[in-house]
Amino acid sequence: ESISWHLLQLLKPKIPVKRMVFHEITSDAIRQALKNCRAVDEQVVRAQETRRILDRLVGYTLSPLLWKKIAPKLSAGRVQSVAVRLLVNRERQRRAFRQGSYWDLKATLEAKGSFEARLVSLAGTKVATGSDFDEATGQIVAGRNVVLLNEAEARTLQQRLTGKAWKVTDLEERPVTRKPSPPFTTSTLQQEANRKLRLSARDTMRTAQSLYEQGYITYMRTDSVHLSAQAIAAARSCVEKMYGKEYLSPQPRQYTTKSKGAQEAHEAIRPAGSTFRTPKETGLSGRELDLYDLIWKRTVACQMADARQTQISVQLQVEDAGFRASGKRIDFPGFLRAYVEGSDDPNAALENQEVILPPLKVSDRPDCKKLEAIGHETQPPA
Numbered sequence: 001e002s003i004s005w006h007l008l009q010l011l012k013p014k015i016p017v018k019r020m021v022f023h024e025i026t027s028d029a030i031r032q033a034l035k036n037c038r039a040v041d042e043q044v045v046r047a048q049e050t051r052r053i054l055d056r057l058v059g060y061t062l063s064p065l066l067w068k069k070i071a072p073k074l075s076a077g078r079v080q081s082v083a084v085r086l087l088v089n090r091e092r093q094r095r096a097f098r099q100g101s102y103w104d105l106k107a108t109l110e111a112k113g114s115f116e117a118r119l120v121s122l123a124g125t126k127v128a129t130g131s132d133f134d135e136a137t138g139q140i141v142a143g144r145n146v147v148l149l150n151e152a153e154a155r156t157l158q159q160r161l162t163g164k165a166w167k168v169t170d171l172e173e174r175p176v177t178r179k180p181s182p183p184f185t186t187s188t189l190q191q192e193a194n195r196k197l198r199l200s201a202r203d204t205m206r207t208a209q210s211l212y213e214q215g216y217i218t219y220m221r222t223d224s225v226h227l228s229a230q231a232i233a234a235a236r237s238c239v240e241k242m243y244g245k246e247y248l249s250p251q252p253r254q255y256t257t258k259s260k261g262a263q264e265a266h267e268a269i270r271p272a273g274s275t276f277r278t279p280k281e282t283g284l285s286g287r288e289l290d291l292y293d294l295i296w297k298r299t300v301a302c303q304m305a306d307a308r309q310t311q312i313s314v315q316l317q318v319e320d321a322g323f324r325a326s327g328k329r330i331d332f333p334g335f336l337r338a339y340v341e342g343s344d345d346p347n348a349a350l351e352n353q354e355v356i357l358p359p360l361k362v363s364d365r366p367d368c369k370k371l372e373a374i375g376h377e378t379q380p381p382a
Contacts, residue, residue, distance in 0.1 A: 001019075001040060001041055001044040001045050001048065002044075002045050002048040002049070004019050004040050005040050005042075005045045008040065018037035018038060018039065019037060019038055019039065019040050020033045020034060020037050021033055021036075021038070023218045023219045023266055023267055024212070024215065024217070024218040024219065024272035024273070025212065025213065025214075025215040025272070026215050026272050026273050028273065028274055029272070029273075051078070054078045055077060055078050058076060058077055058078045058081065059075065059076055059077045059078070062076035062081070063075045063076050090381060093135075093380075093381045094380045094381055096135070096136060097135050097136075097380035097381065098134075098135065098136060098137055098138030098139075099138050099377055099378055099379075099380075100130075100133040100134075100138040100139065100140075100377070100378045101150075101375060101376065101377050101378075102128050102129065102130070102133075102148055102149060102375075102376050102378075103149040103150060103151055103153070103154035103373060103374065103375050103376070104118060104119045104127055104129075104149060104154065104373075104374060104376070105118070105119040105154060105157065105158055105161070105321075105323075105371060105372065105373055105374070106118055106119075106371075106372045106374050107119075107166075107323055107368050107370065107371050107372075108368070108369045108370040108371075109166065109316075109325070109366040109367065109368055109369065110366060110367045110369050111358055111360060111364055111365075111366035111367070112358040112359055112360075113356075113357075113358030113359075114358075114369070115325050115327070115357050115358060116325060117314070117316055117323040117324060117325040118323060118324055118325075119157075119321060119322070119323055120322050120323060120324045121147075121321070121322035122147045122149075122157070122320060122321055122322070123147075123320045124320075124322075125145065125146065125147050126145070126146045126147070127146065127147050127149065128140060128144075128146040128147060128148040128149070129376075130376065130378045130379075132144050132146050132148075133378045135378070135380075135381075138378070151373070151375060154373040154374075154375075155373045157321065157373075158371050158372070158373045160319070161318050161319055161321055161368075161371060162368075162371055164318050164319050164368075165318065165365060166316055166317070166318045166323075166365060166366050166367070166368055167316065167317050167318070167363065167364070167365050168314060168315070168316055168360050168361065168362055168363060168364040168365075168366070169315045169316065169317045169322075169362065170313075170314070170315035170362060171312070171313070171314050171315070171360060171361065171362055172312070172313045173310050173311070173312050174310065174311045174312075174313075175308065175309070175310055175311075175331075176308075176309045176310070176311050177306045177307070177308055177309075178306060178307040178309065178334075178335075178336075179306050179335075180253075180301045180302045180303075180304055180306075180334075180335035180339070181298065181301075181302065181339075182225035182255040182268065182302060183225055183227060183255065183268035183269065183270055183298055183299050183302050184268055184269040184270075184295060184298055184299075185222055185223050185224065185225060185257075185268060185269065186205075186220060186221055186222055186223065186269070187223070189204060189208065189220070189269055189294075189295070190204050190205070192294065192298070193291060193294060196294060197287070197290050197291065197294065199287065199291070203287070204291065205220065207287045207288055207291045208220035208269070208291060210288060211284075211288055211291065211292055211295075212272075215272055215273075216271065216272055216277075216282060216284070216288075216292055217269060217270065217271055217272055217292065217295055218266075218267050218268075218269060218270050218271075218272055219266055219267075219269075220269050221266075222266035222267065222268065222269060223257065224257050224266050224267060224268055225255040225256070225257050225268045226254070226255065226256070226257065226266075226267055226268060227254065227255070227267060227268055227270060227299075227302075228267055230274050231267065231270050231299070232252045232253070232254070232303060233274075234271075234273070234274055234275050234276045235270075235276065235299050235300050235302065235303040236248055236252065236303045237275065237276075238276050238278075238300045239300055239303055239304050239338075242278075242300075242338075243304070243337055243338070246305070247304050247305055247334065247335075247337060248303065248304065248305060249303055249304060249305050249306070250305070252303065253302055253303055255268070255302070268299075269295055270295065270299040271292070271295060271296050271299060276296060276299070276300070278296065279292055279293040279296055297338050297339040298339055300338050300339070301335040301338040301339035302335075304334055304335035304337070304338060305332070305334040305335065306334050306335070307330065307332065307333055307334035307335060307336045308330075308331040308332040308334065309328055309329065309330050309331060310328070310329045310331055311326070311327070311328055312326065312327035312328065312329065312357055313325075313326055313327075314326075314327070314357060314360055316366070318368070325357060326355065327355045327356060327357035328354055328355045329354060329356065330354050
């Protein structure tokens with residue numbers, strides 16, 4: 001917007017001038033933009049000028065101070081100084097961290113199938129886990145009523161429980177619904193491309209720029225999760241054609257951006273056009289294909305039905321020790337058929353989403369095939 005305003009000031013055209021706005025390089029988008037030209041938005045221009053003033057107030061004032069007090073060629077700024085502060089605060093947390101250690105037991109049990117259970121209580125008192133430690137001291141949080149086992153105590157307990165009778169004392173099943181993530185913004189695309197494709201932020205943006213210029217995706221610098229009606233219709237068409245009507249969300253999903261300053265004029269990053277080409281139909285290869293595939297799956301998944309799962313918790317007792325086995329069953333995969341965050345292959349990831357327990361019931365007496373004492377150490381903030 002600011003560039004358009006400056007061009008008008010410089011060129012001083014003698015004929016009426018309108019601004020054409022589009023967010024994807026496709027013939028439909030260009031034609032639509034030509035039909036909906038508008039005047040330069042003075043409010044947006046003023047917003048850009050305000051940011052520029054802040055940049056100069058902060059950067060021009062602080063950068064020379066850094067040169068004088070710390071080292072030459074350093075710079076401060078409206079955005080980068082805040083980002084550095086976040087990094088410094090996290091590093092201080094990491095340096096202040098004190099490690100704690102604790103032990104527990106893991107049992108491998110057999111009852112119409114094999115499953116694992118962890119020690120959770122001893123004589124009715126909760127056994128300490130990592131969440132019970134104070135990061136600043138490496139000790140149990142003051143006032144926390146837990147049993148902290150060391151190695152010797154854990155091994156003594158292991159020997160005492162070996163060969164004893166086990167019993168299922170309680171079984172609980174709880175339905176859980178998972179909703180798909182919103183379509184990509186610049187930052188979420190960078191994060192997911194790093195997790196799934198091992199791409200740096202720079203490589204991700206370079207590849208996305210190429211996809212945008214070739215007309216495969218919408219503009220890739222955005223903090224909005226908004227999708228146009230055209231994009232929603234295209235995504236829902238893909239879902240129905242590839243997975244069936246039962247995998248469509250009952251109503252079209254429209255996401256709203258939580259941050260106040262988000263650029264709702266831009267859409268989220270999505271495949272370009274009124275119909276979405278599948279990754280195979282693009283003819284792309286290498287990084288471009290991988291990144292397009294990621295964007296395509298995330299966009300399509302956001303219009304799919306919720307995943308329905310059942311979480312299962314089994315409580316077991318042996319002597320005065322309480323153990324818990326946890327399981328998870330997928331009743332309907334929904335959007336997980338298309339996209340699982342952090343996983344390359346949705347079909348393979350579906351298997352990892354499930355933790356199958358054998359068909360147990362209260363008063364069952366499983367056999368303990370193996371009982372291990374396991375040591376743990378708390379970890380600093382990432």
